[in-house]
Amino acid sequence: MIENDTIISVENLKTYFYTNERCNKAVNGVSFKIRKGRTLCLVGESGCGKTVTATSIMRLLPRLSRIEEGEITYYKKDEEIRIDQLEKNGKKMRSLRGEDIAMIFQDPMTALNPVYTVGYQIMENLIYHTALSKQERKKKAIKLLDNMGIPLPEQRVDEYIHQYSGGMRQRAMISMAMACNPKVLIADEPTTALDVTIQAQIFDLMNDLKVDYDTAIMMITHDMGVVAELADDVAVMYMGNIVESGTVEDVLKTPAHPYTKALLQSIPVLGKGKKQNLEPIRGTTPDPYNRPEGCQFHPRCDYMTEKCYQDPERTKVKGEHFVNCWHYEKVLEDE
Ligand SMILES: Nc1ncnc2c1ncn2[C@@H]1O[C@H](COP(=O)(O)OP(=O)(O)O)[C@@H](O)[C@H]1O
Ligand SMILES: [Mg+2]
Structure with a gap:
């Protein structure tokens, strides 16, 4: 893949909330790229930090939260704009919103x-x-x-x-x-409240935008079915981290993170009929104020070992496919 097709890059983004003297590390070191004319799906369960990631890019964060660390760069023609360093309601940021980067929200009544x-x-x-x-x-x-x-x-x-x-x-x-x-459209679960026929129509519209205007799309969803339908690239998020990323083929066909695998096992696959074993992910997402040591997924993971008390490094699986898991080789073998 060519490097200069990147329109937005997010590097090691950390966005924290401060409430009642407690700190919620809602987004805790997230990196990804949005590419021209492609759809990136950011997928993960409710509360994992998808909306906070999007509103960090738009600089529309709620009160009591701030970008703590990291870089958000927008590549505008020959200019590199560091969004994280702009004044959030300054002239430049306001002109970027709408003209360059637009966001559609889960609830249209808020917009x-x-x-x-x-x-x-x-x-x-x-x-x-x-x-x-x-x-x-x-x-x-x-x-x-x-x-x-x-x-x-x-x-x-x-x-x-x-x-x-x-x-x-x-x-x-x-x-x-x-x-x-806009060059970039960020869509935060835009069809969650709608029925499936309307959802399909809206996805068609978004695909047309991508093709006709070369718009880069970041689609936020909790639904792997949506990912399968729309994504060119995928980033899987869990508890404020990206645990796996790559092209849709890589991530859906050869998931290397136990969480991705679990997410995929919890949705029906077309053509597999009634024989499918749809398994919900066991356990619940941890309390953000009381996080596990190391890998955030280990309390729910079948592959968990002593090693998982350390933060897993971002590891290349192949090409553009990356995973943060100590045991990804075993996960891949178990396909
Ligand atoms: N306005 C807010 N005030 C306090 N905490 C918030 C607020 N918005 C989000 N959070 C916290 O940030 C974390 C990530 O939330 P969010 O990005 O909304 O998740 P998602 O969009 O993936 O469902 C959660 O722990 C959530 O409780
Ligand atoms: Mg959300």
């Missing part, structure tokens, strides 16, 4: 304002980031809604978000995110 029409909000984005005239902006807003498969866009553009159904709201939010043709 869309109920007191303005959907069209107004899309057009407002266009004021900040383009030189279009008022008429042109309206036309563009209608076109964006139309592109996202919203019926009667000329009428819908003047409606409020509460007049939209769940799937339509998500599409409206994607329209808003896509208003300025």
Whole structure:
């Protein structure tokens, strides 16, 4: 793979929360790359740090949290922008949000304002980031809604978000995110609340964006089925760390981390029929304030040994495939 197709690189990111004099190391040394025209799926169970990773990149972290360490670099044409060093509400960061990097949230109601029409909000984005005239902006807003498969866009553009159904709201939010043709789209579990047909339609739309505009996508999900469907690259996250990463073929066909394997065993595979053994992962995720020593997964892991009390190093399996597990060779043998 060529190195310069990277659009965002995250190096050793640590983002911590400070509440009641306790520290939650929500994201604890995460590294990955988002590549042009590709979809990276960040996958892991609820609470593992996916949203905090995304909001670190957007510099939209909640109160009481901060980037403690690490580098977030955005490669804009010939410029390298260190996002982690920007002022979070400064001019540069505000222009990056929307124009270069857009995010769609799990709940569209957090991104869309109920007191303005959907069209107004899309057009407002266009004021900040383009030189279009008022008429042109309206036309563009209608076109964006139309592109996202919203019926009667000329009428819908003047409606409020509460007049939209769940799937339509998500599409409206994607329209808003896509208003300025961002180079990177970060989608945080955008279809979790929607039924599967709408989910499939939204995934198709996102795939079209990737192909038509070479948009790099970071898709956040807890669902390995979504990964199988959408990903080019995968990063598996557990308790604030990335435990395995690689191309979708590498990670899904030859998972090298026991956690990845367990995640894959907990979803049905098409074509395998009813004979599948769907096994939930035993145990529960640890208390973030009372973390295990070393590998965070060892209390739930069948491969656990004394060695696992030490932090596992990031090890190359093959090519772009990496894993953080002392026993990955054994895991691979057990396929
Ligand atoms: N606003 C917040 N205040 C305090 N802790 C938070 C907040 N948001 C997230 N966290 C903590 O950070 C960790 C990672 O959360 P998050 O990134 O939201 O997980 P995910 O998106 O993978 O479900 C969790 O331990 C969670 O409790
Ligand atoms: Mg989340």
